Each structure stands twice: as structure tokens, then as C-alpha cells.
Amino acid sequence: MAALRGLRQCRSTGIAMSHFHTSSCVSAKQHYKMLVLGGGSGGIAMGARMKRMMGAENVAIVEPSEMHYYQPIWTLVGAGAKTAASSGRPTATVMPSGVKWVKSKVQEINPDTNTVRTDDGTEISYEYLIVALGIQLHYEKIKGLPEAFEHPKVGSNYSIQTVEKTWKALQNFKEGNAIFSFPNTPVKCAGAPQKIMYLSDAYLRKTGKRAKANIMYNTSLPVLFGIKKYADSLWDIVKRRDLQVNLRHNLIEVRADKCEAVFEDLDKPGETKVFEYEMLHVTPPMGPNPVIKGSRLADGIGWLDVNKDNLQHKTYPNVFGIGDCTNLPTAKTAAAVAAQSAILNRTISRILKNEKPDKKYDGYTSCPLVTSYNTVILAEFDYNGQPLETFPINQAKERRIMYHMKADLMPHLYWHGLLRGLWGGPGPYRKLLHLGMK
Numbered sequence: 001m002a003a004l005r006g007l008r009q010c011r012s013t014g015i016a017m018s019h020f021h022t023s024s025c026v027s028a029k030q031h032y033k034m035l036v037l038g039g040g041s042g043g044i045a046m047g048a049r050m051k052r053m054m055g056a057e058n059v060a061i062v063e064p065s066e067m068h069y070y071q072p073i074w075t076l077v078g079a080g081a082k083t084a085a086s087s088g089r090p091t092a093t094v095m096p097s098g099v100k101w102v103k104s105k106v107q108e109i110n111p112d113t114n115t116v117r118t119d120d121g122t123e124i125s126y127e128y129l130i131v132a133l134g135i136q137l138h139y140e141k142i143k144g145l146p147e148a149f150e151h152p153k154v155g156s157n158y159s160i161q162t163v164e165k166t167w168k169a170l171q172n173f174k175e176g177n178a179i180f181s182f183p184n185t186p187v188k189c190a191g192a193p194q195k196i197m198y199l200s201d202a203y204l205r206k207t208g209k210r211a212k213a214n215i216m217y218n219t220s221l222p223v224l225f226g227i228k229k230y231a232d233s234l235w236d237i238v239k240r241r242d243l244q245v246n247l248r249h250n251l252i253e254v255r256a257d258k259c260e261a262v263f264e265d266l267d268k269p270g271e272t273k274v275f276e277y278e279m280l281h282v283t284p285p286m287g288p289n290p291v292i293k294g295s296r297l298a299d300g301i302g303w304l305d306v307n308k309d310n311l312q313h314k315t316y317p318n319v320f321g322i323g324d325c326t327n328l329p330t331a332k333t334a335a336a337v338a339a340q341s342a343i344l345n346r347t348i349s350r351i352l353k354n355e356k357p358d359k360k361y362d363g364y365t366s367c368p369l370v371t372s373y374n375t376v377i378l379a380e381f382d383y384n385g386q387p388l389e390t391f392p393i394n395q396a397k398e399r400r401i402m403y404h405m406k407a408d409l410m411p412h413l414y415w416h417g418l419l420r421g422l423w424g425g426p427g428p429y430r431k432l433l434h435l436g437m438k
Helices: 002-011 041-054 071-078 163-171 192-206 228-240 334-352 400-418 427-433
Strands: 031-037 059-062 067-069 088-090 100-102 106-110 115-118 123-131 135-137 176-182 213-219 244-246 249-255 260-265 272-276 279-281 286-288 319-321 365-370 376-381
Touching: 031 041, 041 059, 041 123, 041 334, 041 400, 071 163, 071 192, 071 365, 071 400, 163 192, 163 279, 176 192, 176 260, 176 272, 192 213, 192 279, 192 365, 213 249, 228 376, 319 334, 334 365, 334 400, 365 400, 376 400
Parallel strands: 031 059, 031 123, 059 100, 123 319, 176 213, 176 279, 213 244
Antiparallel strands: 067 088, 106 115, 115 123, 135 286, 249 260, 260 272, 365 376
């Protein structure tokens, strides 16, 4: 009966329509001026912007998930500073009103025919396409995972199913090795694997267990952090807090029944080291979305092949990309998505007028490096790995105010700014705060 009532309301006046997502109506229309693939941060933000640009009835978003998560807060969830429930909201509440929500998974993209096929066999055609399909997590590429998550000492802040396991493992820690891994692949939020290490160190000090803990960061990278200015500060913290960093160590197996983690030494191919653990935080290997990888939109590796200046596809001019699924040579973060959304909006508006894109994306991204329960180093940088800081202070220094920005202001900015297509990054404010010098 409720469904019938909803259907009647949809058939009646257009006034009722504005209060519903058009997914509540049965519609035969399978062609859209703008089709957005993915309902993560990039997809929802661009859906909201496209609604304003071309009208809600011309826009559709394909996204199967019923829940939308603010993933950057999972760092704090894994350390017990925030709840998992606070990170999620129903997708229906963040979907731009009036925009068609296609509750399906993308199965195939055919840019030659301007069509997309979903997993239920539906074919949707488009005039323009925005691809925002994110990055794929591959826990299964580590032997013994994901089964190891059934054991109490293993967690991961990278999924809603495993983030609370990190907090449980931290609470139950008694003595021994606490190990934090970084995989030998691109990852989203490259600072997150070490943020939980700093928070765990702070928690163990607070609870009087630190003396019996050996905290270890085993990373596949040859550096602690990719930008030297911030890496220097992080090395100081590592030394001061007696944290052990093993560079070029890649997690390849978890033997949960024995509490053993096996790492390969990337500088000595074929050589492995076995570490016992009392707590293990796993950052999974990650890779391109298989739908993009299997399409003509991919580069040689499988990422969406876009122009790094304007986010337009290099081969198909009516296709655009945003966020983690692209081959943009910058860190994959929500802050990068915000800056990209403003540039992409400008690019599309120019192309709709048959004009050339005139704004360039500088690769801006940000990583608030949480170093304790009340301090953050706010790393901000561009394509060249040069700091691109918003505030006229040294952001490589640990600051309490930056923690409050990360924990309290940024979630608000995400839900009420970015997802509504109203926040395009701090660029304009940076100029203002630096008196026009940046």
C-alpha cells in the first residue's frame, strides 16, 4: 500500500516530486544527459553540482549501497575516539533530491556506444559520464585474510566491517608486538596506516601498558611519508616515542592461529621475516575498480585515464573522472576529491558551452596526520610534492587546533559542504590567509 501511495504521489503534481528521490518512482526513462557512476564522496558531490547545472531530471547516480560512510573518521573509530555509527548515514539522505538513484552495481561501461550496463541487466545511455567508482580493497591478496579477522587480535581501519576490531584489539592488548602495515600498492589516505600507530602508542601510554609494548610500523615504502617537510617531523615523533619503523617490508601472510605476520623484504626478493604479534593492524593491498580496468576507459594499469589538469578523459571527451578511481598523480583523499570537484564542475560547464576548460587542478590534497588524541600535523601538498598549506603557520608542527579541525570541523564540512556540492577545497581561503601570496 505504501508503495502504491508513493506511486500515486509521483504521478500527481511536480510539487510532490521535489520531496522524493525519483528512485521512488517506476520510470521507463533510461537515458540521462549526465550519468554519474558511484555514490561515494566524488559521485554525490558531482551529482549535486550537476543537478544545479542541468536540472535534477537530467542526472542519475548509479550506486548499490544503502549506507554512505565518511571514511576519514575511521582512523578515530579504530582508536576509540569516535563511534562507527557516527561515520555512516543512509545513502537516501545524501543523494541530491530529485536526482535518479539507480540502486544497482555497474557491470560494464561502453564509451563507444555511450552506454552503461548494471548487474540487473539494465542498459542506461548517457550524453555525458562522470566516473567516480573509487578504489578496490584486496584483503584476499594477503594469505590468511580475510579469515584472520575472525581472530580477536587483528583489525583494519579500512572497512566498516573491520574498524571496530582494531579498537577491540587495542583494548585487549597486554604485552608484545603491536604491528601496523602498509602494502606495496597505491592506497587511499596514505597517512592512515601510521595514524593508528601514533594513536595506539598514545592509548597504551594512557593505560599504563606502553612499557610492555613494542610498536612497529612495517611499510613497503622506502620513506616514512612522501613529502619531506612532514616526514622530518614524523621521524622526530618516531624517535621521541620509541617507535620502530621497518622500511621496505610488505605483509604477505597472516597466521592468525599462531599470531604471526609474514613480511617480505622488498630489497631482498624472496626473503621473508616472521613477526609475532599481540595486535596487528592491516592496510590491505588496493587496486583499480575491475569495471574500469575491463573497459576502454582504463590506462595500462587499470585506472581511469584522465587529463591531470581538467579531469576530462584523454580519449573520450564526454567522459570525466574524479577521486580514487583516476590515474591523477596525487594522493587519494577526500580533500583531493573536494578540490577536484570544483575544477571538474568548471571543466564541464565550459564544455557544455563548447568552450575550452580554463581552470587547472594543481594536484592539491591533504592528509591530517593524527599523532595523538589531541594533536595533528596537517599535511597539504600539490602534484610536485610541494607543501601547499592553507594556514600562514608551520603545519609540520603538531597542533591541538588541527586535531579539533580533523575530528569536529571536517566531518561537518563533508556532510554539509562537499556532499552538497558547496565545498571545493580551501584554495580561495588559502589566498586570503596568505594575503594573496599563494
